[in-house]
Amino acid sequence: MTNQERLAALRAAAMEERDPTCSDDVLAVLMQEAARVGAKHILEIGTGRGLTSVALLLQSDACVTTIERDQARIAAARVNFALFGVSDRVTLLEGDAADILPCLEDVFDLIFLDAAKVQYRRFLPECKRLLRAGGVLCADDVLLFSSGVPKKRKMLAQHIVEFLQELQADGDFAAAVLPVGKGLAVARKERAQ
Numbered sequence: 478m479t480n481q482e483r484l485a486a487l488r489a490a491a492m493e494e495r496d497p498t499c500s501d502d503v504l505a506v507l508m509q510e511a512a513r514v515g516a517k518h519i520l521e522i523g524t525g526r527g528l529t530s531v532a533l534l535l536q537s538d539a540c541v542t543t544i545e546r547d548q549a550r551i552a553a554a555r556v557n558f559a560l561f562g563v564s565d566r567v568t569l570l571e572g573d574a575a576d577i578l579p580c581l582e583d584v585f586d587l588i589f590l591d592a593a594k595v596q597y598r599r600f601l602p603e604c605k606r607l608l609r610a611g612g613v614l615c616a617d618d619v620l621l622f623s624s625g626v627p628k629k630r631k632m633l634a635q636h637i638v639e640f641l642q643e644l645q646a647d648g649d650f651a652a653a654v655l656p657v658g659k660g661l662a663v664a665r666k667e668r669a670q
């Protein structure tokens with residue numbers, strides 16, 4: 478079995494077990510964007526089991542910095558990074574992105590925002606700060622409630638709406654929402670802030 482086949486099988490298993498990893502069509506856009514911007518340094522906020530990081534690492538010689546706060550997923554991601562032989566190109570930062578993002582000094586070519594949706598808006602200024610001009614921010618699940626908002630999710634849905642409004646109103650970003658997965662915002666940073 479090739480690495481790609483093994484990865485596809487692990488991704489399919491994760492999705493079947495409802496352990497979060499981005500959908501195949503979202504991954505395809507991420508890989509396309511990474512190639513388009515010639516991404517050498519990628520930031521992922523929300524590692525999960527590390528399967529999206531692995532896919533991005535297998536397609537190029539990029540490095541990934543990824544942030545995860547859940548101990549079980551951190552352990553699973555470390556196993557997956559070792560399994561695919563990419564550990565030396567991954568920096569897995571353990572903890573809450575709210576605490577970690579302000580401490581980062583690197584500049585990234587692509588940022589994949591895939592953590593708690595309620596925090597997207599809060600993380601937007603940090604994503605903007607950490608993204609190089611010409612780089613791209615991808616935020617997953619932004620159309621999570623496009624076909625209706627359950628009563629208990631109204632607040633979360635409002636947070637996502639406000640995140641999208643802020644992103645689209647920001648003149649430094651050219652943003653579009655693609656109908657892949659549960660909605661992927663793809664925002665190119667046009668100029669340095």
Ligand SMILES: C[S@@+](CC[C@H](N)C(=O)[O-])C[C@H]1O[C@@H](n2cnc3c(N)ncnc32)[C@H](O)[C@@H]1O
Binds near residue numbers: 499521575
């Ligand atoms: C959708 S999953 C990530 C899936 C992964 N990006 C992939 O495509 O394989 C979201 C992950 O973000 C983590 N997470 C949520 N909010 C976070 C935060 N504020 N800081 C760090 N990790 C967070 C969750 O524990 C969960 O593992």
